[in-house]
Amino acid sequence: MTSKIFRSIFAISIVVLMATLVIITSFLYDYFTNIQIDQLKDELSIASVGTEQSGEEYLEALKSDNYRLTWVANDGTVLFDSQADKAVMDNHLDREEITEAFETGKGSSARRSATLTEKTLYEAVLLSDGTVLRISVNRASGFVLLLGMMTPVIIVVIVAVIISAVLAHKMSKRIIEPLNKLDLDNPTENDAYEEIAPLLSRIHKQNMKIERKAAELNRRKDEFELITKNMREGLVLLDKNRNVLTINSAAMTIFGTDENCVGNEFLMINRRYEITFAIEKALKDGHAEIRARLNEKEYQFDISRIETDGETVGEVILVFDITEQADAERLRREFTANVSHELKTPLQTITGSAELIENGLVKQEDMPRFVGHIREEATRLVTLVEDIIRLSQLDEQTELPKENVSLFEVANEACGVLRDSADKKDITLSVSGDSGKVYGVKHLLFEVIYNLCDNGIKYTPDGGKVDVDISETEKEVTLTVSDNGIGIAPQHHARIFERFYRVDKSHSKKSGGTGLGLSIVKHAVQYHGGKILLQSEIGNGTIVTVVIPKI
């Protein structure tokens, strides 16, 4: 803009300068011509007076380089000429100025000479004796005049050009300066040219608009980031070239990367074959789901293609931690397998015995033994099914009726039931301690004590002892069941509360039991918000401590 203004100012001043020069020259030329003509007339009138008085002698004396004087007789013959020999000169009667002088007493004319560069001015006057005196002067034409003035003109032009260039430069700068100094952040506070006020107010409006938009965008971005940041699921957005656009913090943890990965290819973050494959598949089919283990954890990857107007723009990867779910699934599978096995074993004994009886292969005297087998196994089945039902009740977390229960009484009750089996093995079963009042589900607490004592009796050799002790503090009741039985090796401690877990892998029937007892204990204690501690060593007996809060 500065240069444009400079150019305009400069061009205008040059044009004006030139025009002035031309106009002045032409005016001056006319002016000088008139002056010259006046001078000629004066000279002529002086010369005519002189000639009338003294004739040719005067003219001879007057000879000058500036003028040419010609004296013409009334028949047109040249009587005298100051610059040529009168003898060789033509008759001048046909010359315009002379003819005019003969007719009117005065004549004048101007003629270009052959070279065009000169012009001759003529003035003629009729003398009293009837002759005509003519004076003429040669003068250069305007063009030649101008050529003659070339040097000063050029100097003037150069000076003028330099001055106008400097001024134009300064001027354009000064015009532009307020524009350059505009504060576009606060456009309305400028007091530059009022012509640009509409523009400034428009800029102001648009600034406001942009600010609002930016604020809204920021807010949305914050929202998005807040949501994705607090998501437990990993979220990764990829563009169509599989470069990472966004990755949330959960995903960063899962893939073990940081923010610097944004913009890189996904392969740089994770190159697991299955995942790469699934990303390819999602790009082709629109969706892909896979499970993969990363850093000892099981994850599910849901990958979807993102489309806008039928064109693929990228992909979104959602990562779920399904470790717990996968573990639960594994436990369920194992449980089902165990249950089927446990149910099948007694049923096979029953079918076998029944088949033998049916085919008459059992002697009459053996019959009670076989029927006894069948009954025993059937009882086992019933116990097992009852245990499973109890467990599934506990699993369902159904709300059971709670009441004030004295653990001491419950322990006595349980020991009463177990007394027979204890007596059979000659085991001393004793209950001691406080009353141990808790607010809980009576039959569950019964199960806890019953199962713990039952296990104690089962795994204690004949003549041993099983003690139940109850102590109580302000907040909780501690139940201790200790025996001096065979004990449990440390590597089994963590697992004996699992369903169907047996220290003795042969699922021996010797000890009976369903393998669910301790599992029921664990769930029943958890139901009451308590905890279980196990102390045991091979050969040194077992102490199980159950702590149950009073409320």
Next chain:
Amino acid sequence: MRSRFDEQLNTLNIEMIEMGALCEESIALASKALTTGDVSLAERVSVLSADIDQKERNIESRCMKLLLQQQPVARDLRQISAALKMITDMERIGDQAEDIAEIINYLEGRTAEETVNIRDMAAETISMVTDSVDAYVKKDTELAKTVIGHDDKVDEYFDRIKGSLIKMIAENPENGEYALDLLMIAKYFERIGDHATNIAEWVIFSVTGEHKNS
């Protein structure tokens, strides 16, 4: 011009990572086949090995094209020449995984106590390969140096396995063939460890311009 070159280098980088991932996958499968005796896994290894070979040819021609058309210098040249060397090692890793898978076919699903040691050794070599590819991805010379350090561990495993297999043959001569097969597998894993070390050395070269053997 430069941005086009950068793009080509980036594509090369991605292909290298893909090839590395294929190698990791194939040894992981071979190791899994060894511990589970699952022959179908072993078959997948040979499919992967073909993929790895294809990838090697692709990368090779890409590197050649880059060298001829772009005439790279300094760091770019190092990256491309290191890539050319690395793919040879990666391809060998793929081949050795395939060889292991082949031997597993002969074992006919037999898994012995000795495989426990080999499994640990396999885990060690897998982590070496993973780390060497990681070092390449992250241009991490420190990680590359750890990989080189781990090679001694793998060699140690090999010696230990060799010892226990000698004992096994001495005690039960009829187990001789099986023991030799296991020895071959252990040797292949040991070689894979060496290749991972080579890759790590080339990673260091491509970053710093210094190679151990020069």
